[in-house]
Amino acid sequence: MKDILDQVIYYLGALWRRRWLVFGTVWTVAAVGWAAVVSLPNQYESSARIYVDTATVLGPLLKGVAVESDLNRQVQVMRQTLLSRPNLDQLVRMTDLDVTAPGPAAYEALINRLEDRIDLTADKQNLFTISFTDKDPRLARDVVQALTTIFVENNLGENRSDIDNAQQFLRRQIAEYEKSLDAAESALAKFKQDNMEFLPGQSGLAEKLASAKGQKASLEAQLEDARKRVALLEDELAKTPRMLGDVAVAGGPPTNIEAQIVAIQAQLAELRARYTDEHPDVVVLKRRLENLLRQQEARISAATGGPNAGDTGGTVVNPVYSDLRIALVEEKGKVTTLEDQVRRAAQQVAQLERRIRLVPEVEAKMKKLTRDYEVIRQNYETLRSRLEAARISADRDEGGNRVNFRIIEAASLPALPSGPPRALFLIAVLFASLVAGGGVSWLLAVTQVTYGSVDHLKRDFPHKVIGVIGMVMDDKGRRRHRREIILLVAGSALGLLALFTLLFLESRYGLVSVRALGWGLCLIPLALGLG
Structure with missing residues (x-):
C-alpha cells in the first residue's frame, strides 16, 4: 500500500513540475476539439410510425375456416426484409439518389450508407418506427416516405402472392387426385361386380x-x-x-x-x-x-x-x-x-x-382396394377443404383486411436539427483534453525519470545517501510562484468560461447559426494552450 501511495505522490509531483506543458496540452487539444465540434453539420431526422393491426373482426368468425398463419412471425419477416437489397434499390430510385452515384463503387457506397443510417424499430404492440437522419431535411423526409410506401405495398403484395401461389398448387394437386380417385372408384366397382357373390353382406x-x-x-x-x-x-x-x-x-x-x-x-x-x-x-x-x-x-x-x-x-x-x-x-x-x-x-x-x-x-383384395380408395378420397377431400380455406382467406384479405397498416405518424419535413449532440461532444472533448495532458505528463515521467524523495533514490541506487539539500525560496521566487498559480487558475477559468459559452449558444441558438462566434471562442483555449 505504501508503494502505491509513493507512486501516486511521485506522478503527482511529476505532473506539477510539468504543469505548464500539461496546461498547454489540455487547452490546445480542447480548442482543436471544440472547433471540430462547432464545424459539425446539423443532422435532421425524419420518422414515420406505422401500426400493423393483426386483430380484425373476421378473425374469430373465420377461426378454423380460413388459413391461419403466425402473424407475429409475419411481422418479424416484414421487419427483416425492409432493408433487403431489392428494397434499397427501389428506395434509391424513388428518391433520385442514383444520380449522385456515377459508378458501381459509388452506388455500393451509397447503398451501404443508406443501410447504416436507416433505423427500423418495433415494440411489442406491432408499432413500427422508421427513421432516417441526414444533413438535408428534405432528403430525410423523402427517404422515410419512400420506406413507408415500400413497407406497406410490398407486404400486402407478398401476402396476396402467397395465397395465389397456394391456390394454384392446390388446384393442380386436386386435378391429379381427381384422376386417381376416378381410377380407384372404377377399379373398386369392377371388382365388386366381378366378385359379388364373394363379398360379405351379400346372399352369396x-x-x-x-x-x-x-x-x-x-x-x-x-x-x-x-x-x-x-x-x-x-x-x-x-x-x-x-x-x-x-x-x-x-x-x-x-x-x-x-x-x-x-x-x-x-x-x-x-x-x-x-x-x-x-x-x-x-x-x-x-x-x-x-x-x-x-x-x-x-x-x-x-x-x-x-x-x-x-x-x-x-x-x-x-x-x-x-x-x-x-x-x-x-x-x-x-x-x-x-x-x-x-x-x-x-x-x-x-x-x-x-x-x-x-x-x-x-376380401383381402377388397379391403386393399377400399383402403386405397379411402386414402385417395380423404386426401382429395382435404385438398378441396384447404382450397376452400385459401379462397376464403383471399376474400378475407381483400374485403376484410386481415392485416391493416395504419400510418400513425407520417414523415414530415424536420424544422429543427436532431443532432449531432454538440453539448455532449464539447464536454467529452474537455475530458479527452485532460486525459491528453495527463498522458503527456505520465509519458515524460516515465521517459525522463526525476527523484522527488530520498526513498525513491535509495530504491534505484545501491549507494548510501549522505544528505539532502533543500531549496528555500526568496520573496521574488514566492511572488513568481503565486503569479503562476494565478495564471493557471485564471487560464483554466477562462477556458471553462469559453466552454460554458459554447454550451449556452448551442442550447439557445445552435452553433451552426453562430458558427463564427463559436470559432472565436475556440481561439481562447487555443491562445491559452499556445501561450
Whole structure:
C-alpha cells in the first residue's frame, strides 16, 4: 500500500513540475476539439410510425375456416426484409439518389450508407418506427416516405402472392387426385361386380353352400328311405308265390290268405299308432294288405262264379306277386333317380366349398382396394377443404383486411436539427483534453525519470545517501510562484468560461447559426494552450 501511495505522490509531483506543458496540452487539444465540434453539420431526422393491426373482426368468425398463419412471425419477416437489397434499390430510385452515384463503387457506397443510417424499430404492440437522419431535411423526409410506401405495398403484395401461389398448387394437386380417385372408384366397382357373390353382406356363397348342404342331406334321407322300401319289397316278393294252384271251392274251410290279412291289419294298426301314413313301413303294409284283399277276392270269384266252379283244382297267376314286382321296379327307379340327385348335390357342395375358400383372398383384395380408395378420397377431400380455406382467406384479405397498416405518424419535413449532440461532444472533448495532458505528463515521467524523495533514490541506487539539500525560496521566487498559480487558475477559468459559452449558444441558438462566434471562442483555449 505504501508503494502505491509513493507512486501516486511521485506522478503527482511529476505532473506539477510539468504543469505548464500539461496546461498547454489540455487547452490546445480542447480548442482543436471544440472547433471540430462547432464545424459539425446539423443532422435532421425524419420518422414515420406505422401500426400493423393483426386483430380484425373476421378473425374469430373465420377461426378454423380460413388459413391461419403466425402473424407475429409475419411481422418479424416484414421487419427483416425492409432493408433487403431489392428494397434499397427501389428506395434509391424513388428518391433520385442514383444520380449522385456515377459508378458501381459509388452506388455500393451509397447503398451501404443508406443501410447504416436507416433505423427500423418495433415494440411489442406491432408499432413500427422508421427513421432516417441526414444533413438535408428534405432528403430525410423523402427517404422515410419512400420506406413507408415500400413497407406497406410490398407486404400486402407478398401476402396476396402467397395465397395465389397456394391456390394454384392446390388446384393442380386436386386435378391429379381427381384422376386417381376416378381410377380407384372404377377399379373398386369392377371388382365388386366381378366378385359379388364373394363379398360379405351379400346372399352369396355361404347361403348357397348352406342350402346345397341341406338339399344334399334331404336327398340322402330320401335315398335311404327308398332303399329301405326296395329291401322290404324284395323280401316280400321272395315270400310271395308267383302262381296260385288248387283254388278252394266256395264255402270251403278258411285259407291262409285270410290269416295273413288279419295279421297285417293288426301290424298296420300298431304302426299307425306310432307313425304317419307316409312312413315307409306303413306304406309297404298297406300295399301288402291291398294285394291280399285282391287275392282273396280273386279266389272267391273263382270259387263261386267261374266256369270251373264245380272243379276241385287248377292254377292261376298270383296278382300280389305282380303288384309287388311292379312296386319294386318303381322303387328301384326312384333309388336310381335319387342317387343321381345326391351325386349332383355332392358335386355342387364340393364346387361351392372350393369357391368359398377363395373368399378370404377376395376380401383381402377388397379391403386393399377400399383402403386405397379411402386414402385417395380423404386426401382429395382435404385438398378441396384447404382450397376452400385459401379462397376464403383471399376474400378475407381483400374485403376484410386481415392485416391493416395504419400510418400513425407520417414523415414530415424536420424544422429543427436532431443532432449531432454538440453539448455532449464539447464536454467529452474537455475530458479527452485532460486525459491528453495527463498522458503527456505520465509519458515524460516515465521517459525522463526525476527523484522527488530520498526513498525513491535509495530504491534505484545501491549507494548510501549522505544528505539532502533543500531549496528555500526568496520573496521574488514566492511572488513568481503565486503569479503562476494565478495564471493557471485564471487560464483554466477562462477556458471553462469559453466552454460554458459554447454550451449556452448551442442550447439557445445552435452553433451552426453562430458558427463564427463559436470559432472565436475556440481561439481562447487555443491562445491559452499556445501561450
